[in-house]
Amino acid sequence: MVENRPILNIVSHIVLILGIAIVALPIWITFVAATHDAVRMTQAPIPLLPGSHFWENFQQTLWGSGLSGTEIAPVWRMLLNSLAMAMMISLGKIAISLISAFAIVYFKFPFRMGFFWLIFITLMLPVEVRILPTFEVVADLGMLNSYWGLSVPLIASATATFMFRQVFLTIPDEMLESARIDGAGPMRFFWDIVIPLSRTNIAALFVILFIYGWNQYLWPLLITTDTDMTTIVMSIKQMLEAAEQSPQWNIIMMTALLAMIPPVFVVVAMQKLFVQGLTETDK
Amino acid sequence: MASITLKDLVKSYGDTEVLHHIDGAINDGEFVVIVGPSGCGKSTLLRMIAGLETVTSGDIQIGDRVVNNLEPANRDIAMVFQNYALYPHMSVRENMGYGLKIRGNSKADINRRVEEAAAILEIGPYLDRKPRQLSGGQRQRVAMGRAIVRDPQVFLFDEPLSNLDAKLRVQMRLEIRKLQQRLGVTSIYVTHDQVEAMTLGDRLMVLNGGYVEQFGTPIELYDRPATLFVAGFIGSPSMNFLPAEVASGMVTLANGARLAGGGTASGKVTLGLRPEHLIADETGPIEINVQLCEQLGAITLLHGHLSGTDVECVASMPGHVSAAPGTLMRFAIAPEHLHMFDTQSGKRVDA
Numbered sequence A: 001m002v003e004n005r006p007i008l009n010i011v012s013h014i015v016l017i018l019g020i021a022i023v024a025l026p027i028w029i030t031f032v033a034a035t036h037d038a039v040r041m042t043q044a045p046i047p048l049l050p051g052s053h054f055w056e057n058f059q060q061t062l063w064g065s066g067l068s069g070t071e072i073a074p075v076w077r078m079l080l081n082s083l084a085m086a087m088m089i090s091l092g093k094i095a096i097s098l099i100s101a102f103a104i105v106y107f108k109f110p111f112r113m114g115f116f117w118l119i120f121i122t123l124m125l126p127v128e129v130r131i132l133p134t135f136e137v138v139a140d141l142g143m144l145n146s147y148w149g150l151s152v153p154l155i156a157s158a159t160a161t162f163m164f165r166q167v168f169l170t171i172p173d174e175m176l177e178s179a180r181i182d183g184a185g186p187m188r189f190f191w192d193i194v195i196p197l198s199r200t201n202i203a204a205l206f207v208i209l210f211i212y213g214w215n216q217y218l219w220p221l222l223i224t225t226d227t228d229m230t231t232i233v234m235s236i237k238q239m240l241e242a243a244e245q246s247p248q249w250n251i252i253m254m255t256a257l258l259a260m261i262p263p264v265f266v267v268v269a270m271q272k273l274f275v276q277g278l279t280e281t282d283k
Numbered sequence B: 001m002a003s004i005t006l007k008d009l010v011k012s013y014g015d016t017e018v019l020h021h022i023d024g025a026i027n028d029g030e031f032v033v034i035v036g037p038s039g040c041g042k043s044t045l046l047r048m049i050a051g052l053e054t055v056t057s058g059d060i061q062i063g064d065r066v067v068n069n070l071e072p073a074n075r076d077i078a079m080v081f082q083n084y085a086l087y088p089h090m091s092v093r094e095n096m097g098y099g100l101k102i103r104g105n106s107k108a109d110i111n112r113r114v115e116e117a118a119a120i121l122e123i124g125p126y127l128d129r130k131p132r133q134l135s136g137g138q139r140q141r142v143a144m145g146r147a148i149v150r151d152p153q154v155f156l157f158d159e160p161l162s163n164l165d166a167k168l169r170v171q172m173r174l175e176i177r178k179l180q181q182r183l184g185v186t187s188i189y190v191t192h193d194q195v196e197a198m199t200l201g202d203r204l205m206v207l208n209g210g211y212v213e214q215f216g217t218p219i220e221l222y223d224r225p226a227t228l229f230v231a232g233f234i235g236s237p238s239m240n241f242l243p244a245e246v247a248s249g250m251v252t253l254a255n256g257a258r259l260a261g262g263g264t265a266s267g268k269v270t271l272g273l274r275p276e277h278l279i280a281d282e283t284g285p286i287e288i289n290v291q292l293c294e295q296l297g298a299i300t301l302l303h304g305h306l307s308g309t310d311v312e313c314v315a316s317m318p319g320h321v322s323a324a325p326g327t328l329m330r331f332a333i334a335p336e337h338l339h340m341f342d343t344q345s346g347k348r349v350d351a
């Protein structure tokens, strides 16, 4: 719909600006808090304009002792852990669900639909529901405090499998047939035809899954006791409670700010493909 | 190059048999068109030859190999699909070269062959475009190009022109024919369009309900249709069918009119008369009560009834003819243009 009425234009801009302001305000506060020193942050009213301690806070948070008076890992280490976990979860989920969707759509084997529904009902069992048995299994496998323990239990994805199944079903049968005539075997077809045709969907899913992985809280909290293995999202919460003193907002907010960067980077970098993947229907 | 032999070929889906004991031999270099109404099993037959459908029973032989259990890629065939089935993410060049790449041909060889095919089909300028950047006709050419670069023994076409507009269809039809003659590759072409079938095929296999009605040259099919179905299917406008009785060299129509012909046949038959074989003749035996004149320019179609009956009858006359509804016109027909069919079985009754 293309309309050109000045009043409507102004109103819609006001609404949009208000919306952005509401979303952006907490982020602004976070940023401002990260630029003041610890003392200023405990005084009321909280500042609304940036202060002059950004670099100091930045360095102390990222490489330095972090929160003074505690024994938590430096934030770069947490970022690294989070990144490893999020990447392993998202890439793992994509790889596994691509392969299982491929099997379900393109191969005939006994109980094919049975397997499909089996995968599908696991949607009803998110980590929180199966957390005790999963913990038990991971502990028995000796995967506590490891990247494997952080990612493997979260790596199977019914949602992604289902989504890729739908994507594959939109690829016309003739594509498979002409690939067969061209002499492409199943794996060749998978790599040369199926993957490129699902490219945008893979990208869209990667963005969603990366953020899902990055934001994991409960699971890392349970299985990482070693401070070297903590992830950034769970640490922010711990920082609030850790020290027996009033929270050091400048450091905590700087950490929060740093925690936002990778997901934002992923979204921005994949934006074009992401939008295509969610809207494109043309095969 | 290769001949193709179909032996007692049957295809069933579950309990329903869709192709019944098809036999046929296609010669080396021949262009055979499989034609028939929608749902008669044309695509199924073609796809069985391609190896995309399994054979329920019987044999398919390409050259001297029985190929029943060979993968499509090993049958040395190429197929052009109705919707072209080009890979959307590959350029025209990659689309055409993909099969060769899988076979392990060298880059230089692939390039040479692709360029050759592109030159034949005049798609050279589009080699680096994606299929979606091409028009329907250009995609069609690319699909053909993909088939010819592989230099196969057999081309298979499944209604390759049905997505094109009428004019382009006629043009591409001729091009396909020329290309096939130039390359001399045995080809099987599926269509439901009888005009397309007549113009393209060296021989036509007319399928109906999973049975082969007749397999012969276009002229054979036109001159001596083996069944009522073929008689009605081939030729436009289609043949008139009149109930009649034959006895000792005379055919009696439903209104009592008698015409010479019919040879030694006798009894009740369905008489087939092609509209274009009816010749206006004031003393002719066939009287038609004209209801409608359809002026087509070069010819005029007169639609009406056999006078005194409600048997519909169409006559085709050269030039411009006009007749008011209700006009009675008389026609004659040469004895050799009478086709007689058994009313029950639909089989041709030979004089």
Ligand SMILES: Nc1ncnc2c1ncn2[C@@H]1O[C@H](COP(=O)(O)OP(=O)(O)OP(=O)(O)O)[C@@H](O)[C@H]1O
Pocket (backbone or CB within 6 Å): B013, B018, B036, B037, B038, B039, B040, B041, B042, B043, B044, B045, B192
């Ligand atoms: N997978 C299938 N399962 C069951 N029946 C099928 C299947 N594929 C085709 N048929 C049946 O086989 C018959 C022949 O189908 P086919 O596709 O060969 O027809 P066609 O002659 O190509 O028709 P059209 O001109 O419409 O393409 C049809 O009656 C169809 O219903």
Ligand SMILES: [Mg+2]
Pocket (backbone or CB within 6 Å): B042, B043, B044
């Ligand atoms: Mg068909």
